[in-house]
Amino acid sequence: MTDIRTPRLLLRRWHDDDLLPLSEIQSDPVVMQWIGDGRPRSLDETAQDIEEWEEEWDEEGFGLFAVELLGSGELAGAVGLYVADSPAEIADRIAISWRLARVLWGQGYASEAAHAALEFAVQDRGIDRVVAASRPGDSASANVLDKLGMQAESTVQDPVHGHDLRLYAIDLTEFQG
Template sequence: MSEIRTPRLVLRRWLDDDLVPLSEIQADPAVMRWIGDGAPRSLEDTAEDIEAWEEEWDEEGFGIFAVELLGSGELAGAVGLYVADAPADIAGQVAIGWRLGRAFWGQGYASEAAHAALEFALQDRGIDRVTALCRTGDTASANVLGKLGLQAEGTVQHPVHGYDLRVYGIDLTEYQG
Protein backbone atom coordinates (compact mmCIF):
# COMPACT_ATOMS: atom_id res chain seq x y z
CA MET A 1 0.00 0.00 0.00
CA SER A 2 1.45 3.34 -0.93
CA GLU A 3 -1.66 5.47 -0.38
CA ILE A 4 -3.65 5.97 2.80
CA ARG A 5 -6.85 7.98 3.08
CA THR A 6 -7.97 9.56 6.31
CA PRO A 7 -11.16 11.61 6.76
CA ARG A 8 -9.39 14.76 5.47
CA LEU A 9 -6.07 13.67 3.97
CA VAL A 10 -4.37 11.47 1.41
CA LEU A 11 -0.93 10.13 2.32
CA ARG A 12 0.81 9.03 -0.86
CA ARG A 13 4.11 8.62 -2.66
CA TRP A 14 5.82 11.68 -4.12
CA LEU A 15 5.03 13.14 -7.55
CA ASP A 16 7.13 15.50 -9.67
CA ASP A 17 4.51 18.22 -9.10
CA ASP A 18 5.20 18.09 -5.34
CA LEU A 19 8.70 19.56 -5.58
CA VAL A 20 7.79 23.26 -5.74
CA PRO A 21 5.05 23.19 -3.07
CA LEU A 22 7.26 21.20 -0.67
CA SER A 23 10.16 23.52 -1.41
CA GLU A 24 7.97 26.48 -0.46
CA ILE A 25 7.04 24.72 2.81
CA GLN A 26 10.67 23.89 3.61
CA ALA A 27 11.82 27.42 2.73
CA ASP A 28 9.80 28.75 5.69
CA PRO A 29 12.07 29.27 8.73
CA ALA A 30 9.13 28.65 11.08
CA VAL A 31 8.51 25.20 9.55
CA MET A 32 12.17 24.20 9.70
CA ARG A 33 12.85 25.71 13.14
CA TRP A 34 12.85 22.36 14.97
CA ILE A 35 14.33 20.22 12.15
CA GLY A 36 18.05 19.54 11.70
CA ASP A 37 20.05 22.75 12.00
CA GLY A 38 16.85 24.80 11.79
CA ALA A 39 17.79 26.35 8.44
CA PRO A 40 15.29 26.68 5.60
CA ARG A 41 15.91 24.29 2.70
CA SER A 42 16.41 25.27 -0.93
CA LEU A 43 14.69 23.84 -3.98
CA GLU A 44 17.76 21.66 -4.58
CA ASP A 45 17.77 20.46 -0.95
CA THR A 46 14.08 19.62 -1.24
CA ALA A 47 14.67 17.65 -4.44
CA GLU A 48 17.35 15.67 -2.59
CA ASP A 49 14.96 15.07 0.32
CA ILE A 50 12.25 13.69 -1.97
CA GLU A 51 14.77 11.52 -3.80
CA ALA A 52 16.06 10.09 -0.50
CA TRP A 53 12.53 9.48 0.76
CA GLU A 54 11.59 7.66 -2.44
CA GLU A 55 14.76 5.54 -2.23
CA GLU A 56 13.79 4.57 1.32
CA TRP A 57 10.36 3.51 0.03
CA ASP A 58 12.04 1.30 -2.57
CA GLU A 59 14.53 -0.19 -0.11
CA GLU A 60 12.44 -0.52 3.07
CA GLY A 61 8.83 -0.72 1.90
CA PHE A 62 7.98 2.41 3.90
CA GLY A 63 9.00 6.03 3.91
CA ILE A 64 7.91 9.62 4.13
CA PHE A 65 4.51 10.26 2.55
CA ALA A 66 3.36 13.37 0.74
CA VAL A 67 0.37 14.73 2.69
CA GLU A 68 -2.38 16.09 0.48
CA LEU A 69 -5.70 17.65 1.48
CA LEU A 70 -8.45 15.30 0.34
CA GLY A 71 -10.80 18.05 -0.80
CA SER A 72 -8.48 20.40 -2.64
CA GLY A 73 -5.48 18.23 -3.54
CA GLU A 74 -3.20 20.86 -1.99
CA LEU A 75 0.13 19.59 -0.63
CA ALA A 76 0.16 20.17 3.14
CA GLY A 77 3.58 18.66 3.86
CA ALA A 78 5.27 15.38 4.65
CA VAL A 79 4.80 12.68 7.28
CA GLY A 80 6.02 9.16 7.63
CA LEU A 81 8.66 6.69 8.58
CA TYR A 82 12.40 6.50 8.19
CA VAL A 83 15.26 4.40 9.50
CA ALA A 84 17.11 6.62 11.97
CA ASP A 85 20.85 6.92 11.44
CA ALA A 86 21.48 9.02 14.55
CA PRO A 87 21.71 9.54 17.44
CA ALA A 88 23.28 6.23 18.38
CA ASP A 89 20.50 5.49 20.91
CA ILE A 90 17.99 4.93 18.10
CA ALA A 91 20.22 4.28 15.08
CA GLY A 92 18.71 1.53 12.96
CA GLN A 93 15.25 1.89 14.48
CA VAL A 94 12.16 2.97 12.56
CA ALA A 95 11.21 6.53 13.47
CA ILE A 96 8.24 8.73 12.65
CA GLY A 97 8.45 12.39 11.67
CA TRP A 98 6.55 15.18 9.94
CA ARG A 99 6.62 18.73 8.67
CA LEU A 100 3.59 20.67 7.53
CA GLY A 101 3.25 24.07 5.96
CA ARG A 102 2.40 26.83 8.41
CA ALA A 103 -1.03 27.31 6.79
CA PHE A 104 -1.91 23.80 7.98
CA TRP A 105 -0.91 24.16 11.63
CA GLY A 106 -3.43 24.04 14.45
CA GLN A 107 -6.05 22.07 12.50
CA GLY A 108 -5.18 18.54 13.64
CA TYR A 109 -3.60 17.55 10.33
CA ALA A 110 -0.27 16.54 11.87
CA SER A 111 -1.98 14.25 14.38
CA GLU A 112 -4.29 12.78 11.75
CA ALA A 113 -1.48 12.10 9.28
CA ALA A 114 0.97 10.82 11.91
CA HIS A 115 -1.68 8.49 13.35
CA ALA A 116 -2.23 7.01 9.87
CA ALA A 117 1.53 6.60 9.36
CA LEU A 118 1.96 4.95 12.78
CA GLU A 119 -0.91 2.56 12.12
CA PHE A 120 0.64 1.77 8.71
CA ALA A 121 3.94 0.94 10.44
CA LEU A 122 2.54 -1.23 13.20
CA GLN A 123 -0.37 -2.92 11.47
CA ASP A 124 0.43 -2.97 7.76
CA ARG A 125 4.21 -3.24 7.73
CA GLY A 126 4.57 -5.41 10.84
CA ILE A 127 7.07 -3.10 12.50
CA ASP A 128 6.98 -3.90 16.21
CA ARG A 129 8.44 -0.63 17.52
CA VAL A 130 8.42 2.99 16.34
CA THR A 131 10.52 5.76 17.84
CA ALA A 132 10.56 9.53 17.46
CA LEU A 133 12.86 12.40 18.26
CA CYS A 134 11.53 15.73 19.44
CA ARG A 135 13.72 18.74 20.05
CA THR A 136 13.37 20.09 23.57
CA GLY A 137 10.99 23.06 23.42
CA ASP A 138 8.98 21.80 20.43
CA THR A 139 5.75 21.50 22.39
CA ALA A 140 3.53 21.15 19.31
CA SER A 141 5.36 18.01 18.16
CA ALA A 142 5.51 16.67 21.72
CA ASN A 143 1.73 17.07 21.91
CA VAL A 144 1.28 15.11 18.68
CA LEU A 145 3.53 12.34 20.00
CA GLY A 146 1.45 12.18 23.17
CA LYS A 147 -1.77 11.88 21.14
CA LEU A 148 -0.18 8.99 19.22
CA GLY A 149 0.61 7.19 22.46
CA LEU A 150 4.40 7.44 22.19
CA GLN A 151 6.06 7.68 25.60
CA ALA A 152 9.09 9.81 26.46
CA GLU A 153 12.02 7.51 27.16
CA GLY A 154 14.88 9.90 27.82
CA THR A 155 16.97 12.71 26.45
CA VAL A 156 19.98 12.60 24.13
CA GLN A 157 22.08 15.22 22.42
CA HIS A 158 21.93 15.79 18.69
CA PRO A 159 25.19 14.29 17.40
CA VAL A 160 26.00 17.24 15.12
CA HIS A 161 24.24 20.31 16.52
CA GLY A 162 24.44 19.48 20.23
CA TYR A 163 20.91 20.42 21.27
CA ASP A 164 18.77 18.17 23.44
CA LEU A 165 16.34 15.71 21.88
CA ARG A 166 13.64 13.78 23.71
CA VAL A 167 13.43 10.17 22.61
CA TYR A 168 9.92 8.72 22.36
CA GLY A 169 8.79 5.20 21.57
CA ILE A 170 5.88 2.84 21.29
CA ASP A 171 5.77 -0.92 20.91
CA LEU A 172 3.09 -2.78 19.01
CA THR A 173 1.88 -4.25 22.32
CA GLU A 174 1.28 -0.71 23.67
CA TYR A 175 -0.49 0.62 20.58
CA GLN A 176 -4.18 1.40 21.13
CA GLY A 177 -5.08 2.27 17.50
Protein backbone atom coordinates in the same frame (compact mmCIF):
# COMPACT_ATOMS: atom_id res chain seq x y z
CA MET B 1 1.81 1.99 -4.60
CA THR B 2 0.52 2.64 -1.11
CA ASP B 3 -2.14 5.28 -0.61
CA ILE B 4 -3.79 5.91 2.74
CA ARG B 5 -6.95 7.96 3.13
CA THR B 6 -7.96 9.55 6.39
CA PRO B 7 -11.09 11.68 6.83
CA ARG B 8 -9.26 14.77 5.51
CA LEU B 9 -5.97 13.60 4.02
CA LEU B 10 -4.38 11.43 1.37
CA LEU B 11 -0.96 9.99 2.25
CA ARG B 12 0.79 8.88 -0.93
CA ARG B 13 4.13 8.48 -2.68
CA TRP B 14 5.82 11.54 -4.17
CA HIS B 15 5.04 13.03 -7.61
CA ASP B 16 7.26 15.32 -9.67
CA ASP B 17 4.85 18.24 -9.17
CA ASP B 18 5.28 18.00 -5.37
CA LEU B 19 8.75 19.55 -5.49
CA LEU B 20 7.73 23.23 -5.65
CA PRO B 21 5.01 23.07 -2.98
CA LEU B 22 7.25 21.09 -0.62
CA SER B 23 10.08 23.52 -1.29
CA GLU B 24 7.78 26.38 -0.26
CA ILE B 25 6.99 24.54 2.98
CA GLN B 26 10.64 23.70 3.70
CA SER B 27 11.84 27.21 2.87
CA ASP B 28 9.73 28.58 5.75
CA PRO B 29 12.11 29.17 8.69
CA VAL B 30 9.30 28.70 11.20
CA VAL B 31 8.41 25.27 9.78
CA MET B 32 12.04 24.16 9.76
CA GLN B 33 13.18 25.65 13.08
CA TRP B 34 12.83 22.32 14.93
CA ILE B 35 14.06 20.04 12.12
CA GLY B 36 17.72 19.10 11.69
CA ASP B 37 19.92 22.15 11.99
CA GLY B 38 16.87 24.43 12.05
CA ARG B 39 17.56 26.22 8.81
CA PRO B 40 15.25 26.46 5.79
CA ARG B 41 15.90 24.09 2.88
CA SER B 42 16.60 25.21 -0.69
CA LEU B 43 14.84 23.86 -3.78
CA ASP B 44 17.84 21.58 -4.48
CA GLU B 45 17.89 20.33 -0.87
CA THR B 46 14.15 19.64 -1.05
CA ALA B 47 14.65 17.69 -4.29
CA GLN B 48 17.34 15.67 -2.51
CA ASP B 49 14.98 15.04 0.44
CA ILE B 50 12.25 13.69 -1.86
CA GLU B 51 14.79 11.53 -3.69
CA GLU B 52 16.06 10.08 -0.39
CA TRP B 53 12.51 9.43 0.85
CA GLU B 54 11.64 7.64 -2.39
CA GLU B 55 14.84 5.56 -2.16
CA GLU B 56 13.85 4.57 1.38
CA TRP B 57 10.45 3.48 0.06
CA ASP B 58 12.17 1.30 -2.55
CA GLU B 59 14.72 -0.16 -0.12
CA GLU B 60 12.73 -0.48 3.12
CA GLY B 61 9.08 -0.65 2.04
CA PHE B 62 8.28 2.55 3.94
CA GLY B 63 9.25 6.20 3.92
CA LEU B 64 7.85 9.68 4.27
CA PHE B 65 4.52 10.10 2.52
CA ALA B 66 3.44 13.18 0.62
CA VAL B 67 0.41 14.48 2.56
CA GLU B 68 -2.34 15.96 0.42
CA LEU B 69 -5.54 17.70 1.54
CA LEU B 70 -8.45 15.66 0.19
CA GLY B 71 -10.69 18.65 -0.41
CA SER B 72 -8.30 20.74 -2.49
CA GLY B 73 -5.51 18.39 -3.57
CA GLU B 74 -3.03 20.84 -2.03
CA LEU B 75 0.23 19.41 -0.72
CA ALA B 76 0.14 19.82 3.06
CA GLY B 77 3.61 18.44 3.79
CA ALA B 78 5.30 15.14 4.61
CA VAL B 79 4.82 12.49 7.28
CA GLY B 80 6.03 8.97 7.67
CA LEU B 81 8.69 6.53 8.70
CA TYR B 82 12.44 6.43 8.18
CA VAL B 83 15.44 4.56 9.52
CA ALA B 84 17.14 6.90 12.00
CA ASP B 85 20.88 7.39 11.63
CA SER B 86 21.44 9.41 14.80
CA PRO B 87 21.65 9.91 17.69
CA ALA B 88 23.22 6.57 18.57
CA GLU B 89 20.42 5.77 21.03
CA ILE B 90 17.94 5.41 18.16
CA ALA B 91 20.27 4.70 15.21
CA ASP B 92 18.99 1.97 12.91
CA ARG B 93 15.54 2.07 14.49
CA ILE B 94 12.37 3.01 12.64
CA ALA B 95 11.35 6.58 13.47
CA ILE B 96 8.40 8.82 12.63
CA SER B 97 8.67 12.39 11.40
CA TRP B 98 6.48 15.12 9.93
CA ARG B 99 6.51 18.64 8.59
CA LEU B 100 3.45 20.55 7.46
CA ALA B 101 2.79 23.96 5.95
CA ARG B 102 2.53 26.53 8.71
CA VAL B 103 -0.93 27.69 7.58
CA LEU B 104 -2.20 24.20 8.44
CA TRP B 105 -0.83 24.07 11.99
CA GLY B 106 -3.23 23.76 14.90
CA GLN B 107 -5.93 21.95 12.90
CA GLY B 108 -5.04 18.37 13.82
CA TYR B 109 -3.54 17.43 10.45
CA ALA B 110 -0.17 16.35 11.88
CA SER B 111 -1.82 14.07 14.43
CA GLU B 112 -4.20 12.63 11.82
CA ALA B 113 -1.40 11.92 9.34
CA ALA B 114 1.03 10.58 11.95
CA HIS B 115 -1.67 8.29 13.38
CA ALA B 116 -2.28 6.91 9.88
CA ALA B 117 1.48 6.38 9.46
CA LEU B 118 1.60 4.37 12.70
CA GLU B 119 -1.39 2.28 11.59
CA PHE B 120 0.45 1.63 8.32
CA ALA B 121 3.59 0.65 10.26
CA VAL B 122 1.84 -1.99 12.34
CA GLN B 123 -0.88 -3.22 9.96
CA ASP B 124 0.89 -3.15 6.59
CA ARG B 125 4.55 -3.53 7.54
CA GLY B 126 4.43 -5.52 10.80
CA ILE B 127 6.61 -2.99 12.61
CA ASP B 128 6.36 -3.43 16.38
CA ARG B 129 8.19 -0.35 17.69
CA VAL B 130 8.63 3.21 16.43
CA VAL B 131 10.78 5.95 17.91
CA ALA B 132 10.83 9.73 17.53
CA ALA B 133 13.09 12.61 18.42
CA SER B 134 11.85 16.07 19.31
CA ARG B 135 13.68 19.15 20.48
CA PRO B 136 12.80 20.56 23.90
CA GLY B 137 10.66 23.64 23.33
CA ASP B 138 8.84 22.17 20.32
CA SER B 139 5.55 21.95 22.16
CA ALA B 140 3.50 21.33 19.01
CA SER B 141 5.45 18.16 18.19
CA ALA B 142 5.40 17.07 21.82
CA ASN B 143 1.63 17.43 21.70
CA VAL B 144 1.39 15.23 18.59
CA LEU B 145 3.69 12.62 20.17
CA ASP B 146 1.46 12.60 23.25
CA LYS B 147 -1.68 12.15 21.13
CA LEU B 148 0.01 9.20 19.40
CA GLY B 149 0.66 7.58 22.77
CA MET B 150 4.43 7.81 22.43
CA GLN B 151 6.34 7.86 25.71
CA ALA B 152 9.34 10.08 26.44
CA GLU B 153 12.31 7.87 27.31
CA SER B 154 15.37 10.10 27.60
CA THR B 155 17.07 13.31 26.59
CA VAL B 156 20.34 13.16 24.66
CA GLN B 157 22.53 15.57 22.76
CA ASP B 158 22.28 15.62 18.96
CA PRO B 159 25.81 14.62 17.86
CA VAL B 160 25.49 16.49 14.56
CA HIS B 161 23.85 19.77 15.60
CA GLY B 162 24.69 19.96 19.31
CA HIS B 163 21.20 20.65 20.68
CA ASP B 164 19.23 18.45 23.06
CA LEU B 165 16.80 15.86 21.70
CA ARG B 166 14.00 14.26 23.64
CA LEU B 167 13.60 10.62 22.56
CA TYR B 168 10.20 8.94 22.43
CA ALA B 169 9.00 5.43 21.62
CA ILE B 170 5.84 3.42 21.22
CA ASP B 171 5.31 -0.32 21.35
CA LEU B 172 2.93 -0.88 18.43
CA THR B 173 1.79 -4.24 19.76
CA GLU B 174 -0.34 -2.12 22.12
CA PHE B 175 -1.20 0.61 19.57
CA GLN B 176 -4.87 1.45 19.35
CA GLY B 177 -5.23 2.10 15.61
